[in-house]
Amino acid sequence: MIYRSGYMIERYSSTMLLVMTVLISCMYSPLAAEGKASAGYSWPFEQSDLTPDPSILRGVLGNGLRYVIKKNAEPAERVAMYLNIQSGSLHESNEQRGVAHFLEHLMFNGSSHFPPGSLIDYFQESGMNFGSDTNAHTSYDETVYRIFLPNGSPAQVDKMLLVMADYAGGALLLDSEIDRERGVIFAEKRSRDSASYRAHLASSSYAFRGTMYPDRMVIGTQEVLEKADSALLRSYYNTWYRPDNMIVVIVGVIEPAEIEKLVENQFSELTADGPLPEQPDFKALDSRGLESFYHYEPDLGRTTVSIETFWDAPLVPDSKELEQLELTRLLGTMIMRYRLQRLLEEETLPFSAASYNDGDIINRIDYRSISAQTNSQGWKESLKNIDQVLRQSLEFGFQDNEFERAKSQIISLLDSSVLTARTEDSRTIGRQIIDHLNSNRVYQSSQQQQELYTNMINSLTVDDVNYAFQQGWKNENRLISVIGDTILNGAGKREIKELYKIFQREEVTVGSGLEIQQFPYLEIEKSTNRAMQVERFQEIDAEKVTFANGLVVNLKTTSFKDQSFQFTAGFGNGGMTEVVPGMALLAEKIVNGSGSNRLSLTDIEVIMAGNSVDMHFRMGDSVNYWVGGGLSQDFEVFVQLLHTMLFDGGFRENIFDKVLAKTELMYQKMHRDIRGAFPLSVQPFLAGYNPRFGMPGWDEISKITFEDLADWAGPALEVTDLEISIVGDFEKEKVVQQIEKYFGAAHLAGINRPDIPIIEFPAGRSLTVPVNTSIAKAMVLLVWSTDDFWDIARTRRLNLLADIFADRVRKVIREKQGASYSPNVSNFNSKVFKGYGYILAHLTVEPGSEDGIVREIEKISLDLMENGVTEDELERAANPAIASLRDRIKTNGYWLKSVLFNSSRHPQQLEWPLTLIEDYSAITVNELNALAKKYFKLDKTAAIKVVPATRSLSENASAESLKLAYLSPTLRYFHKNNARR
Numbered sequence: 001m002i003y004r005s006g007y008m009i010e011r012y013s014s015t016m017l018l019v020m021t022v023l024i025s026c027m028y029s030p031l032a033a034e035g036k037a038s039a040g041y042s043w044p045f046e047q048s049d050l051t052p053d054p055s056i057l058r059g060v061l062g063n064g065l066r067y068v069i070k071k072n073a074e075p076a077e078r079v080a081m082y083l084n085i086q087s088g089s090l091h092e093s094n095e096q097r098g099v100a101h102f103l104e105h106l107m108f109n110g111s112s113h114f115p116p117g118s119l120i121d122y123f124q125e126s127g128m129n130f131g132s133d134t135n136a137h138t139s140y141d142e143t144v145y146r147i148f149l150p151n152g153s154p155a156q157v158d159k160m161l162l163v164m165a166d167y168a169g170g171a172l173l174l175d176s177e178i179d180r181e182r183g184v185i186f187a188e189k190r191s192r193d194s195a196s197y198r199a200h201l202a203s204s205s206y207a208f209r210g211t212m213y214p215d216r217m218v219i220g221t222q223e224v225l226e227k228a229d230s231a232l233l234r235s236y237y238n239t240w241y242r243p244d245n246m247i248v249v250i251v252g253v254i255e256p257a258e259i260e261k262l263v264e265n266q267f268s269e270l271t272a273d274g275p276l277p278e279q280p281d282f283k284a285l286d287s288r289g290l291e292s293f294y295h296y297e298p299d300l301g302r303t304t305v306s307i308e309t310f311w312d313a314p315l316v317p318d319s320k321e322l323e324q325l326e327l328t329r330l331l332g333t334m335i336m337r338y339r340l341q342r343l344l345e346e347e348t349l350p351f352s353a354a355s356y357n358d359g360d361i362i363n364r365i366d367y368r369s370i371s372a373q374t375n376s377q378g379w380k381e382s383l384k385n386i387d388q389v390l391r392q393s394l395e396f397g398f399q400d401n402e403f404e405r406a407k408s409q410i411i412s413l414l415d416s417s418v419l420t421a422r423t424e425d426s427r428t429i430g431r432q433i434i435d436h437l438n439s440n441r442v443y444q445s446s447q448q449q450q451e452l453y454t455n456m457i458n459s460l461t462v463d464d465v466n467y468a469f470q471q472g473w474k475n476e477n478r479l480i481s482v483i484g485d486t487i488l489n490g491a492g493k494r495e496i497k498e499l500y501k502i503f504q505r506e507e508v509t510v511g512s513g514l515e516i517q518q519f520p521y522l523e524i525e526k527s528t529n530r531a532m533q534v535e536r537f538q539e540i541d542a543e544k545v546t547f548a549n550g551l552v553v554n555l556k557t558t559s560f561k562d563q564s565f566q567f568t569a570g571f572g573n574g575g576m577t578e579v580v581p582g583m584a585l586l587a588e589k590i591v592n593g594s595g596s597n598r599l600s601l602t603d604i605e606v607i608m609a610g611n612s613v614d615m616h617f618r619m620g621d622s623v624n625y626w627v628g629g630g631l632s633q634d635f636e637v638f639v640q641l642l643h644t645m646l647f648d649g650g651f652r653e654n655i656f657d658k659v660l661a662k663t664e665l666m667y668q669k670m671h672r673d674i675r676g677a678f679p680l681s682v683q684p685f686l687a688g689y690n691p692r693f694g695m696p697g698w699d700e701i702s703k704i705t706f707e708d709l710a711d712w713a714g715p716a717l718e719v720t721d722l723e724i725s726i727v728g729d730f731e732k733e734k735v736v737q738q739i740e741k742y743f744g745a746a747h748l749a750g751i752n753r754p755d756i757p758i759i760e761f762p763a764g765r766s767l768t769v770p771v772n773t774s775i776a777k778a779m780v781l782l783v784w785s786t787d788d789f790w791d792i793a794r795t796r797r798l799n800l801l802a803d804i805f806a807d808r809v810r811k812v813i814r815e816k817q818g819a820s821y822s823p824n825v826s827n828f829n830s831k832v833f834k835g836y837g838y839i840l841a842h843l844t845v846e847p848g849s850e851d852g853i854v855r856e857i858e859k860i861s862l863d864l865m866e867n868g869v870t871e872d873e874l875e876r877a878a879n880p881a882i883a884s885l886r887d888r889i890k891t892n893g894y895w896l897k898s899v900l901f902n903s904s905r906h907p908q909q910l911e912w913p914l915t916l917i918e919d920y921s922a923i924t925v926n927e928l929n930a931l932a933k934k935y936f937k938l939d940k941t942a943a944i945k946v947v948p949a950t951r952s953l954s955e956n957a958s959a960e961s962l963k964l965a966y967l968s969p970t971l972r973y974f975h976k977n978n979a980r981r
Contacts, residue, residue: 047317050442050452056433057256063270064244065168067263068433069256072426074560075887079152079252080426083164084434085143086247087240089216090362091280098220099236101138102178102185102228107145109177112170113162116177117815124807124876126150126159127883138218140362142438148427150883152253154262161248161266168246169270171237173230182225183818189219190777191821191844195299195672199483202295207310207479208365210286242272249433251426282364284312285477292496293481294488299773301669303484305351305382306371307390307500309475313366318441324456325468327410331460332469333358334406335398336370339389339511342602344658345593349385350378352662358472363439368472373665376486380499383480387503394473396510397466407457408610414450416612416631419563421446485668517599519607520640522648527744532736540913542900545736550748553739554725554900555732558892565728566629566892567615568901569642571719574620576754576832579712580704581696587651587713588619589659594650601650604641613638615645621692621832622756623902624717629892632730636738643742646719656706667698672773674844677946678781681769686783686838686942688760721751725900727892759836761785762942770949778847779946782857786837786935789829792912794931796919801928802827802839803877804869808860809841819853820845831906839935850945858938865936868929882920889913 043066045052057069089100110116120130127150128134136145145167147160205214224232248263316322336356344354351372360366370390374382424446436443444452480500482488488495529548536543542556575584595601615628615638626645630638670676683694722743726735763785789795806825813823820843829837841861845853888894895913903909 044318044440045442048319048442050318053443053445061264061268065246065267067248069259070251071254071256072251072429074423074425076890077151077253079149079157079254080430081147081160082249082430082434083145083167084247084249085241086245086438088139088141088143089218090140090212091240096236098224099228099233100143101218103233103237104136104138104143105181106173107167107171109181110172110174111166113166124880127879129880144434154258157259158262161262165266168241173233175230178230184814184821185225187818188821193775195297199295199297203483206293211283239277243270244272244276247437249430251430288477290478292493293479294492294496295483298485299672300484301672302373302665303376303379303486304371304373305379306369306481307386308367308369308479309473309477310365310367311475311477313360313364327453327456328460328464328468329358331406331465335402338402345600345602350374350381352658352665379482379486384503388508392508392511394470395508398462400462403462403465405606405609410457411454412610412612414453417446418450419631420561423562517603520644521598522644524742525745537910547744549746551743552723552904554903556727556895558728560890560892563632563729565632565726565730566896567726568625568627568896569724570623570625570902571722572624572716573754574623576622577716581691582701582704583709583712584619586659586709588617590651590655591617591649593655594652596644596650597648611637613641639738639742651710651713653706674771674777674779674946677769677771682781682944685762685767690759720749722748723904725896727896756833759833764939766943769946771946772949776847778845778850780843780845780850780853781944782841783942784839784935785940786839788835788837789831793919795829797923797927797931798827800877800881800923801931804873805864812856812860819849847948854943861936864932868932869925871925874925885916885920
């Protein structure tokens with residue numbers, strides 16, 4: 001099935017592919033052939049002419065509960081389990097708004113077999129992390145609980161099916177737990193409040209009026225949340241948590257027939273009173289014609305201008321006809337996005353980003369949308385431009401070469417899905433099955449999808465795509481929106497509408513087509529010295545090849561992802577040589593947007609259409625690198641592209657202009673969002689205002705000229721050393737031959753490493769950062785100085801200590817006090833700066849509560865320092881960590897990024913895998929207690945509060961701290977050093 005990306009909070013629920021920025025998943029569709037049948041409980045394929053995936057076992061219990069079981073090999077030993085309740089906020093009454101989500105929280109707060117406060121400990125003891133391995137979500141039309149088991153033994157599966165059976169029918173819903181969790185719900189509501197969310201609420205209320213959608217936001221209403229009690233929650237629970245409205249999905253290393261018996265044993269006793277209630281009436285959109293909408297939201301830091309059309313979508317069964325229609329629409333979406341990208345590359349425009357979307361909202365509303373992001377002065381010209389692009393496409397249609405490009409990309413991704421199907425992750429498959437079920441779509445195997453869509457796409461013409469595109473915009477409903485920091489007068493809506501009418505009268509001209517450029521175009525110098533040194537690391541089954549010119553190639557073959565590879569290509573010193581703070585930030589974006597010296601980014605993407613290669617550039621703290629991957633069959637194409645980007649990379653002035661404009665909008669938003677304070681103020685403060693940390697102020701960025709940036713970037717991006725690391729399923733001999741062919745004669749002279757400064761942590765100091773925001777939330781950060789990364793045993797123990805600290809913070813701040821929705825504790829150890837690292841506790845809280853939260857966190861840290869961790873805490877932290885690490889070492893990403901990447905500079909990385917699991921398993925309470933005593937001291941702590949600036953100065957900060965908060969990091973650095981002198 002094909003899904004288009006959508007509008008704001010639409011369902012991204014599945015199928016085809018990710019083509020550049022086009023959201024399309026990797027193809028699937030509900031359910032299987034053999035299994036039990038039960039009258040009244042149908043599967044999507046039973047109303048469809050599509051054939052379901054034959055590898056899935058499905059069935060229906062006597063009480064109506066359905067189940068789907070699929071055997072899958074990856075990750076090895078693990079099993080993904082889901083309980084899918086086919087109800088969400090749309091199923092609430094007016095008096096229940098917010099109850100579906102509230103219930104989801106309470107499933108973890110007491111049930112028949114798990115008393116309040118015991119379930120998360122139970123998960124941890126079983127080797128699972130709360131959050132990453134066990135969690136849940138509520139949406140408009142679904143509530144899904146998930147558990148990712150560390151192994152697929154029948155005993156382990158049965159234990160977790162008991163948990164899910166309790167979710168399904170054994171919730172206690174105690175008033176004491178409801179009152180305790182109410183604070184967490186309010187904390188979540190506060191943490192999710194943002195300028196973007198407020199704009200979404202405003203626009204949805206206007207655009208989708210008449211339907212239930214604007215009145216059923218998942219978080220609910222303040223009034224209902226304040227008054228919700230056991231009776232109210234149970235009324236929803238008894239109505240919708242019933243076996244004939246549930247589906248259990250299990251995917252992993254299991255024997256389906258064996259697991260089927262366990263499902264029947266745990267769920268067959270569930271009952272429901274009476275028939276399943278009728279689905280609530282979603283209602284229809286209010287009739288409309290041409291309308292305009294204006295919403296002022298200064299904290300967005302930008303303005304979005306859009307032209308949209310939407311209409312009521314009938315609920316129809318899945319079918320070949322429907323899939324072909326959606327495939328045709330997808331092709332149009334891809335071509336529109338190509339056009340917008342090319343426009344942004346080639347012309348000077350008033351907007352810095354643009355997008356085109358074609359999709360649906362929870363299968364009830366279809367829409368089309370074209371939009372652009374601009375500054376507060378650019379909305380008129382931006383509206384004119386996107387109107388021109390849209391009408392140009394509607395009046396003159398798409399061209400054959402654009403159509404062929406989109407076709408080839410889809411076919412390539414279909415082929416890739418088949419080649420890698422055997423090593424698909426069980427969690428991905430489970431989510432896809434649920435998405436298909438809840439969208440009434442048929443889940444198919446990758447092979448089935450390849451056959452279905454390839455046949456369809458080969459039968460389509462560009463005229464078919466043009467017709468579908470035009471039909472989508474024939475609807476009489478048209479909404480023209482201006483949302484963001486643009487200030488319009490009281491007649492703003494009328495001004496928008498009248499201006500749009502004027503633009504509609506202007507003529508449009510046919511656009512130019514795509515031209516296929518020559519590639520590869522660089523001459524390849526043949527190596528005269530083919531000598532190479534091969535060093536084998538048998539214990540990790542890897543090898544290092546050093547060529548005569550100094551090129552280093554690290555290789556490791558794996559079976560983790562069939563017929564695929566990942567790579568890094570590192571060189572230079574990254575941002576370490578930056579002469580003005582912010583240059584590396586801009587340079588990275590310019591390189592990624594510039595293509596090569598001879599070819600634009602669009603030219604390269606046209607050439608690469610039909611190939612699987614994907615790569616992007618990063619300018620790290622101490623090394624530049626290209627990173628990406630593809631199918632092994634496209635390896636030579638990858639080497640050709642990498643060779644071009646390394647030795648003839650683009651650095652275009654017109655891209656600089658666009659990057660600068662987009663960066664300004666980003667800064668405007670960051671300055672009005674408490675989260676923006678972390679890179680702008682907190683990270684520099686934690687590093688003694690060293691300009692290498694965090695982000696510089698906009699005052700510094702805005703003064704950088706293209707000439708100055710190019711003068712620095714030229715030498716900084718020169719390839720004088722090169723280390724290529726490749727991990728995956730490939731033939732070593734062929735890979736080495738291809739690399740030698742393109743890089744064996746490269747002139748590499750080596751590189752000088754710059755001196756690394758010592759970073760001063762602000763031990764014992766505090767900072768208050770005021771943020772000019774209308775959003776009523778604050779941040780508290782407590783930070784303890786530790787050490788750098790390179791004592792790997794210490795780093796591993798600090799990771800585990802941070803996990804234990806996080807668990808204590810969760811129990812006190814979230815569960816006991818309800819003061820923060822998602823308190824976070826993390827461990828950071830620098831790989832670049834000697835002796836620099838920290839453990840950071842980060843919480844979003846209610847303004848005015850910051851001091852109390854600081855005291856609570858300090859109390860927890862002092863208790864950890866003085867009394868140490870317990871054996872039980874160690875076990876509950878270590879078991880999930882080890883289970884996660886066992887998964888991680890079976891991924892290409894681990895071997896590439898943690899072991900091989902940059903290993904010629906840090907050869908000790910090659911030894912880390914040998915001790916990883918054994919060392920984590922050997923961590924003792926005494927070792928952790930020694931670290932806690934060493935690092936969790938108040939005189940090693942830095943305390944930061946980020947608060948809305950509307951709070952009084954006397955309450956929040958001294959005049960000096962307010963002045964420093966508004967200075968750029970570099971100015972603060974000099975201010976601090978001059979003050980000391």
